[in-house]
Amino acid sequence: MNLRIARWLASLGTAMFFAAPAMSVDASVHHVEAKACKQCHEEIYTQWAGSMHANSSALKDPIHGAFYRQVMGDPLQEGLKSKKGQYPVCLKCHAPVAAFEKKTKLDAKPAYAAGVGCTTCHSFSKFKGTTKPNGKPAYGIDAYEMDTTKLYGPSGITYTTGRTPEGATWPTPVHHPIPMEGNKAALFKSNAACMGCHEKRSNFHGTPLCRTGDEYEASASFINCQSCHMAIVTVPKMKDGKVVPGETVSIPDHTMAGGHDAKMITRGIAMTMETRREGDMLKATLTLRNRLPHAYPTGAPFRNFFIRIASYDKDGKELWKNYKVHPIKDDPKSAFWYTLGGADGKPTIPPKATQVLSDTRLKPNETRTVEYEIPIESATRIVRAEALYDLLLPPIKGKLKGKIPDDLLKPKLAASAEIRL
Numbered sequence: 474m475n476l477r478i479a480r481w482l483a484s485l486g487t488a489m490f491f492a493a494p495a496m497s498v499d500a501s502v503h504h505v506e507a508k509a510c511k512q513c514h515e516e517i518y519t520q521w522a523g524s525m526h527a528n529s530s531a532l533k534d535p536i537h538g539a540f541y542r543q544v545m546g547d548p549l550q551e552g553l554k555s556k557k558g559q560y561p562v563c564l565k566c567h568a569p570v571a572a573f574e575k576k577t578k579l580d581a582k583p584a585y586a587a588g589v590g591c592t593t594c595h596s597f598s599k600f601k602g603t604t605k606p607n608g609k610p611a612y613g614i615d616a617y618e619m620d621t622t623k624l625y626g627p628s629g630i631t632y633t634t635g636r637t638p639e640g641a642t643w644p645t646p647v648h649h650p651i652p653m654e655g656n657k658a659a660l661f662k663s664n665a666a667c668m669g670c671h672e673k674r675s676n677f678h679g680t681p682l683c684r685t686g687d688e689y690e691a692s693a694s695f696i697n698c699q700s701c702h703m704a705i706v707t708v709p710k711m712k713d714g715k716v717v718p719g720e721t722v723s724i725p726d727h728t729m730a731g732g733h734d735a736k737m738i739t740r741g742i743a744m745t746m747e748t749r750r751e752g753d754m755l756k757a758t759l760t761l762r763n764r765l766p767h768a769y770p771t772g773a774p775f776r777n778f779f780i781r782i783a784s785y786d787k788d789g790k791e792l793w794k795n796y797k798v799h800p801i802k803d804d805p806k807s808a809f810w811y812t813l814g815g816a817d818g819k820p821t822i823p824p825k826a827t828q829v830l831s832d833t834r835l836k837p838n839e840t841r842t843v844e845y846e847i848p849i850e851s852a853t854r855i856v857r858a859e860a861l862y863d864l865l866l867p868p869i870k871g872k873l874k875g876k877i878p879d880d881l882l883k884p885k886l887a888a889s890a891e892i893r894l
């Protein structure tokens with residue numbers, strides 16, 4: 474079987490070493506690069522290649538890379554260990570193939586640097602849950618049974634690696650160059666396909682950092698992650714990097730957009746503003762609704778958003794604003810963030826946190842109103858409120874300025890509302 478994969482890859486010109494008769498690591502399906510799937514799944518490949526899954530390793534994601542170097546060390550070093558002498562847990566989700574093979578030098582194989590690849594997810598044969606029998610957390614690859622010889626999908630189609638025989642009668646198995654079982658709908662069409670890496674993660678002190686799965690459970694929703702994050706999209710058919718004129722395909726969107734996507738973050742929040750004039754004050758009520766079955770924002774603990782509400786004259790000159798430096802300091806009701814703290818009760822960074830001090834993000838399906846009193850001058854013409862989404866909290870931004878691309882430090886407009894006087 475592995476020999477067949479090897480031959481097929483060799484025919485594609487994939488530079489790998491297949492001479493070893495015994496099952497070498499490189500003959501595992503995990504080392505079949507996404508480029509080899511591109512030949513027949515080019516549209517999905519293109520979506521994936523631009524996704525955070527394809528860019529999740531410390532060598533590709535500048536934000537994760539910066540944290541990884543700080544908390545663990547050099548991603549180009551083999552045998553890297555955490556301060557506690559353990560295998561770097563991060564790799565179990567961010568570089569799953571390296572973790573599966575217990576390696577830490579991420580440039581040693583393309584599949585290590587590639588992050589969460591096609592053959593990572595599609596080699597899952599079972600979701601075991603995120604708690605081990607001994608009560609310890611099972612992260613990423615530890616939460617799944619992973620096959621090194623076969624791939625899986627949800628369709629119900631029967632596949633064969635052989636050529637479909639001439640004159641075969643229905644039902645004819647579909648040819649797939651890599652062994653494929655299309656019988657895993659229960660896994661691939663449910664949250665189980667995501668929860669191994671997205672359910673929750675705590676730091677070494679047991680403080681929860683990410684809890685998208687817990688949030689989702691609390692919302693008692695029955696809509697799966699895929700309904701939103703892998704919606705069916707109809708895109709132009711692609712062949713060898715070019716659009717095939719007039720032809721389209723419908724596929725589950727493998728972009729899997731989240732906080733990095735300026736459009737996705739506008740999907741989850743609805744904001745409206747009502748105002749009432751009282752003398753030279755304008756009383757504004759903002760109503761914020763989270764339309765999602767997880768928090769807004771969810772995910773990494775430094776994701777946050779804040780409200781900027783300001784008044785302007787007819788030329789757009791700002792006359793008043795609800796904060797000077799940042800709402801976290803100057804207007805806490807306008808800051809929606811997950812506050813991790815140390816033993817001293819002061820906010821701290823994720824690896825050092827021993828407690829959650831507060832969580833002012835919008836809970837699943839929560840509606841929150843926030844009131845403002847805005848001084849009105851004779852020149853005031855516009856009052857505008859903006860919900861601004863940030864990947865990182867201000868102190869972390871300060872530290873990473875100049876070290877990561879600038880656009881990762883810029884807040885993105887998630888929602889706006891305005892009135893004209």
Ligand code: HEC
Nearest residue numbers: 507510514517518521526589590591594661666699724725
């Ligand atoms: C993060 C996990 C993940 C990654 C990475 C991933 N997939 Fe998928 N893929 C899924 C899930 C989940 C489904 C099922 C979606 C559904 O049916 O709701 C799926 C479905 C598919 C399908 C079936 C399409 C259809 O029309 O129903 C194909 C083909 C596929 N993936 C190919 C790929 C290829 C090629 C890559 C890499 C370029 C890739 N996948 C990367 C999770 C993943």
Ligand code: HEC
Nearest residue numbers: 505509510512513591592595625626627628629630650655
């Ligand atoms: C020679 C063409 C070819 C190559 C190369 C190829 N596939 Fe496929 N694949 C197909 C065809 C044909 C189907 C069935 C119809 C469809 O979904 O397009 C399919 C279906 C799938 C499915 C859906 C399984 C299900 O549920 O029925 C997945 C997942 C998938 N391929 C993943 C991959 C991955 C990952 C790679 C790269 C390692 C890959 N394929 C390489 C042709 C190919």
Ligand code: HEC
Nearest residue numbers: 525529534537566567666667670698702729730731732733
């Ligand atoms: C093997 C682990 C793994 C699996 C399985 C997985 N993911 Fe991910 N996912 C990651 C990692 C790691 C990242 C973060 C990449 C980064 O930012 O460095 C990520 C990023 C994302 C993001 C983007 C976040 C952002 O910052 O923009 C979304 C959305 C997402 N995943 C959704 C899904 C969905 C939906 C599924 C199930 C179909 C899924 N993932 C399955 C590991 C996984």
Ligand code: HEC
Nearest residue numbers: 667671689698701731732737738740741769770771772773
């Ligand atoms: C109703 C649609 C919907 C469903 C269902 C849904 N999400 Fe989301 N998700 C969104 C939207 C919109 C965003 C962007 C806003 C945000 O970050 O909260 C998002 C953001 C995310 C992010 C990005 C976090 C980051 O750091 O950038 C991740 C990861 C994620 N979702 C995972 C999941 C998982 C896992 C599930 C299933 C348990 C799920 N989502 C279910 C709509 C949805």
Ligand code: HEC
Nearest residue numbers: 536537540541544562563566612613670671674683772773
């Ligand atoms: C259980 C799986 C898992 C483990 C273990 C894990 N992460 Fe992540 N990490 C994710 C996922 C999923 C995302 C993206 C979606 C989100 O925000 O939840 C992410 C996002 C991040 C981000 C934000 C990246 C960006 O582009 O904004 C950083 C930084 C990060 N992780 C650092 C680490 C470090 C450092 C470790 C190890 C100490 C680690 N992670 C361990 C799953 C994991």
